[in-house]
Amino acid sequence: MTPVLEFLQAIPYDQILIQTVNGIVTGMILALIASGLTLIFGIMDVVNFAHGELFMFGAYMGVVVLAATGSFWLALLLATLIVALIGAALQITTLRPLIGRDPLTTILATFGISLVMQNYALWQFGPVARKIQEPFTGQFTLFYLEYPWYRVLIAGLSAAIIGAFWLFLKYGTYGIWIRATTQDRVMAEAMGIPVSWVYTTVFAIGAGMAAASGVLFGPLVGVNHAMGLDWVLKAFIVVVVGGMGNLGGSIAASIFISLLEAYASIWVSPAQAVIVSFVVLILTLLFRPTGLFVPTPK
């Protein structure tokens, strides 16, 4: 037997396929969180450190509405809307007064918001993780695994939400306002676009998308007050690797990094696989600081 054949036979194809599915599912959730983050940065140069807490709040709103109504879908919808409104209120009260100031002030402000929200959640819901019951429990056989359909649904729904949002940006009137403001806020203002309300809307949309991913992801892990931390860290990595403010880049980077981590965890433990993200981040910052998925800087 030749060494090449030996090598080919040693590759665990079944595991690779399973991890591809896993990577895409995680990647889509991550993309849903990261697109809000990158959009908020792209349009108002605000690095939103409270994004993970909006994700966490979304999950808790999901828990509350699910307990009250028994409908997962209603929970998803209402949590998204409620957190979008909270996002709008936060933007108006804490970020709008800081427009035009040193960007450092917005970092402090959003970091402050994140601490308040985390501790509020701890105070209100306690330290014990809550559970969101998935809307259905069907499974299909993937090699030796019983793979839950719900995970596939998460990936599909995330893709649908991102897709709908992309269509809105591309064709909707307010989508054009958002893109125009991202490119040149002064000229947008001179064209009659109320830029400060565009900011608020974008922040609300980003918050809503984070909340939706919180509810969708809730059934896979527990819901607790610190759940935002892991995700927001990864989302930041993805946003940098994808090119700050670049929506398509963030989505590509989400899937890319999640796949790499998923493959890495075939050979090492998942905790160690996280290292892969940081390696990609460092390499990107060293060799392509404008982002991996940016064709040409604008």
Add this chain to the structure above:
Amino acid sequence: MSLDPTPMEPLVAVEDVHTYYGKSHILHGVSLHVDRGEVVGLLGRNGVGKSTTLKTIMGLVHPNRGKVLFAGKLVTGLPAHKLARLGIGYVPEDRRIFRLLTVMENLRTGLDRHGITEARKQELLDKAFTYFPVLAERRNQAGGTLSGGEQQMLAIARAMMLEPKIILLDEPTEGLMPRMVSQIREIIEVLHREGVAILLVEQNVPLTLEASQRIYIMEKGAVRHHCAASELKVDDAVVHQYLGV
């Protein structure tokens, strides 16, 4: 120094405006006015505050002292988007096309607003495409891929989407080929015929004298000379003094 007092209130009036950028004092008490449907030229060397005057009228910078009135209403301190809605169109010096938006999307930034019917939108678009046929050809092309002259036309067409009562034109012919310059000259004429007022900042003195009814000349952040365009010749002493041509 003023000409005969105008019986009706001016469309735009700037009264003793002082504007700062941080600590630097840019405008030292600028006063000028533009009547309805009038083309007014604003001349002066680089850095005397012509562009800042336009930005102050547009609400992009706010004066520390002085007043800006639009149709008799005090608008000092209003945000630019409200002034755009009131009827001020702005064509900045560097054109500031939304480079990643298509020509059509650039126009839509001014077109998609409340209280305008689909029919009216189409009318405005048709008009812009009649004036600037090249924009119709390139409607689905990204703004950043247009040539300098085409971008200038897009910037003017974009301002026209707001159905403005006045357009602030900042150096529209800068860096353009002679053929494009005469096209800009024509479009100023067309806008004037339609009753749109224009405040024209230019380095091109002959064009400005030809296109305008009145001229203001600025130096060091203030208006130093004001007269009817017909009174001024390209080789007048006053032109030499303030513009050095």
